[in-house]
Amino acid sequence: MHVIVLMKQTFDTEERIRLVDGKIAEDGVKWIINPYDEYAVEEAVRLKEQQDASVTVVSVGNDDVAQALRTALAMGADEAVLIDGTELQDERAIAKAISAYLAKTQFDVLLAGNFSIDNGAGQVAIRVAHQLGLPHVAAITQLTIDGGKATCVREVDGDVQTVEAQLPALFTAQQGLNEPRYPSLPGIMKAKKKPLTNVTLADLGLSPDDVAPRVARTDLSLPPKRQAGQRLSGDVEAQAEQLADIILQATGQAGAR
Template sequence: MKVLVPVKRVIDYNVKARVKADQTGVDLANVKMSMNPFCEIAVEEAVRLKEKGAATEVVAISVGPTQAQETLRTALAMGADRAILVQTDQDLEPLAVAKVLKAIVAEESPELVVMGKQAIDGDNNATGQMLAALLDWPQATFASAVEVSGGKAKVTREVDGGLQTIEVDLPAIVTADLRLNEPRYASLPNIMKAKKKPLDVKELGSLGVDTAPHLKVVKVTEPPKRAGGVKVETAADLVMKLKNEAGVL
C-alpha cells in the first residue's frame, strides 16, 4: 500500500510572527521556517504504518517554493521513501492545494493520504476535506488513532462529545490531530542520507490545474494586547466589576 503525505513549510512554531508594516501579510524575511507540526505527525504515522507492514511506500509531497525542499528532506530523514515538490512561488488557497494534490494522486495512485488537519499559518483546516470531495473518497478527520488492515482504515477521531471510532474503505483521506502520535527526531545519519536523495520537482504549470485565487486578503493585523488582570477582595467586588467595567452582566 502506498501512502501519500502532503507537508507544508511554515514559520516555526517557536517563532513569534510579525505583521508587515503595510499590513498586507506576515513578514517572512529572515524568519526560521520548518515543517508544519500537524504534517510532522502525519509523516510519523505513515512511517509507523510502513514499520507495521501495513504500508509499503511513503511518498511526501509539498506545494511551495524551492526552499520547501528542506521540508521534504526532513520528511525523508524521518523515514519517507520518496519526495515530490510542486514548485510555485504563489501562496495557494486550500482549494488550489487540493486540486494540485488531486493531480498528484492521479499520477501516484496511493491507497491512503495522511495529512495534517491544518497548517499553523492559515489555520484553515480545509484542504483534507476538499481533497476528499474532489476525489470522491471517504474521509476521517481529526484522527487520534489509525489502524489499517483488509482494505479498510479504522480511525478514532476526536469530537466535541469525546472519541468516535469510524471505519472507512480505502482509498481514503485521513487528517491527523495532535494526539495521534509523537513525531520522532530525525537521526544525524538519516539527515545526511536525506540530503543525497533526489527529489522529483514539478512546475505547478505542468499539472494543468486551475489555481486562480478566490479570496482577497484585505488587511492583516496583530491581535490586541491583553490588559493586565486585577485582584478583587470579595465576590461582591467581582460582580460589580463584571457588571460596571466589563459589561458582561
C-alpha cells in the same frame, strides 16, 4: 502499500508575528513542518515500519519548502514531491494542484494534518479527498490498517467515535495520534540522497485560469496589545477574596459579599 502525506511548512509556534509594509515579515523566522502534518508523517513512517509500505511526502510552495520535505525524508519517508505553489493563492487552487498530481498516482492511504497552524482554514486536504472521490476521516487520534480497511478513532464534540474506512481514504491527524520522532543523524545523511521531485503547474496540465483565485486578502492586522494589569497584594486570604469578587463581577454574579 503506498502512503502519501500532504504537508506544509509553517512558522515555528514560538514565533511572534510582525508586520512590515503590511506584510508578515519572514526574515529570521524559524520554519518547521506544520505540527499536525508532522503527526501525519510520523504515522506514515510507522506504517512503513510495521507493514510493507513506501511513503511519499507532498508539499506545495516555493523552493524553501524543500527543507521541510528533507526533514520528512530524514524521519523515514522515501520520496518527496514539491509542487510549485508560487501562483496558487487560495485553498481551492492549492487543492486543485495536489489533486491533479494525485490523480496520476496510485496510493492506498492519504494522510495530512487536521489543519495548519498558520492559515488554519482546514480546507485543502478535505477538498483534495472530495475532488478525487475519496472518503475521509478527520482529526484522528488512532489509526490501524488491516488489508484494505482502516479503523480509526476520532474525537468530536466530547464524543469518541470509532470509524471504519475502506481504502484508499484520507485521514487527517489530530494531536495525540503519536509522538513524532526527531530525525536521526543517519536519517539526515540518507535523506540527502532520497529523490525530491519538483513539479510545475504545467507538468500537471493546469492553466493559470484553472487556478485563478476565488478569494483574496484585502487587509492584515495585529490584535490590540494587551497590557500587564494589576498584581494583587496581601496574604493568600486577601488575594483569594479579591479574586473571588473579580470573577463574580466578570461572570455577572456580582452583588455577593
